[in-house]
Each structure stands twice: as C-alpha cells, then as structure tokens.
Amino acid sequence: MMRTLKARMVLFCLIVLVTSLMLLVPTMQLPSGNEVTTRIGPRFWPFWILALLAAGAAVQLVLSLFSNAYEERPSKKEQTSSDKLTWLQANTHIVVFVATMIYLYAMTHFGYLITTPIFACVVSFALGERNIKRLALTTLVAALIVAVVFDFLLEIPLP
Incomplete structure (x- = not known):
C-alpha cells in the first residue's frame, strides 16, 4: 500500500511538473503588459499560475520522494470514536x-x-x-x- 501510494504521488507530481513546463512555452508567446493598453498583459496570469504550479509540483515531488508519511491507515474496525x-x-x-x-x-x-x-x-x-x-x-x-x-x-x- 505504501509503495503504491508513494509511486502514484510521484507520478502525479511528474505529470503536473512536465505539463506546466510545456505550457509555459506557448504562454511566453502571449503579449506582455508593454504590448497592450491594460496594466498587465494577457501573459501575466497564465505565466504566474503555471510557474507556481510547476514550483509546487517540484516541491511536492521532492517531499514525496524523501518522506516517510505514506503509512497504512487503520481499518474501520480499529478506528476509535474520536476518529x-x-x-x-x-x-x-x-x-x-x-x-x-x-x-x-x-x-x-x-x-x-x-x-x-x-x-x-x-x-x-x-x-x-x-x-x-x-x-x-x-x-x-x-x-x-x-x-x-x-x-x-x-x-x-x-x-
């Protein structure tokens, strides 16, 4: 159970990281704030959302690889009333x-x-x-x- 959950988390983090980095390439082709009449251009929000998504996926990937937090949960019979x-x-x-x-x-x-x-x-x-x-x-x-x-x-x- 522990290895499966950890493997799934690592796979998910890798997929999110690679996808967000791939989407950054076309995002950089959008006009910036200097090229349009508004204060911020169409590139601003997609760029920062994808950059933060990539950073979060990278952090979660590192934490998942080096964490021992993936433990088996107790069965329903073993749970106490406070659970x-x-x-x-x-x-x-x-x-x-x-x-x-x-x-x-x-x-x-x-x-x-x-x-x-x-x-x-x-x-x-x-x-x-x-x-x-x-x-x-x-x-x-x-x-x-x-x-x-x-x-x-x-x-x-x-x-």
Whole structure:
C-alpha cells in the first residue's frame, strides 16, 4: 500500500511538473503588459499560475520522494470514536458547492462587497478554520485581493 501510494504521488507530481513546463512555452508567446493598453498583459496570469504550479509540483515531488508519511491507515474496525468525522467534515465538498451556488445567486442581488466576505467566511469555516481572528483576516484579504485584481489591475468593474 505504501509503495503504491508513494509511486502514484510521484507520478502525479511528474505529470503536473512536465505539463506546466510545456505550457509555459506557448504562454511566453502571449503579449506582455508593454504590448497592450491594460496594466498587465494577457501573459501575466497564465505565466504566474503555471510557474507556481510547476514550483509546487517540484516541491511536492521532492517531499514525496524523501518522506516517510505514506503509512497504512487503520481499518474501520480499529478506528476509535474520536476518529469519526463530524457531519461538516464528511460533507465539506457539498457545503462548499452549495455556498458557491448561493454566493453566485446572491452576488447579483446584493453585490460583491456584501456577499464575498460572507462567502469567504463560510467556506473558510467549512474547510476547518475555527479561529475568529483568522476567519476575519481571510475574509478581509479575499475581498481585497479580488477588488484589487479585478477593479484596479484588470479594470473590470465589480458587480
């Protein structure tokens, strides 16, 4: 089990790394910010996303190769009651999906500045954050990042 999981992780990291590096070549042919009228060109986001994806895959590949973290999990009979998941932990994917659908609907009625902080807070809570200060900080940072990226850099007005 351990070797299979480790081999799969290494293979996945290699595929992501090679694919992202291959996609960087055509990305470099897109116009930069100096060649267009907007502050950042069409090359900016694809380049940085692919570069960070390649870097993350490389780091994960190294960690996977030198890690002993791939251990067998205990069977269901061996699990204690403290190992059981809560409803929220077991259904996080559903909560995030429903929150996203509600967010998309509510944004058209209440606007970005009201719905985005609420959405960021709900999703952060669903993903396991319980510290109030970190929830508030995540909410604020999410709203600011999207406002700066869309309104200022891309010059797209917020809804």
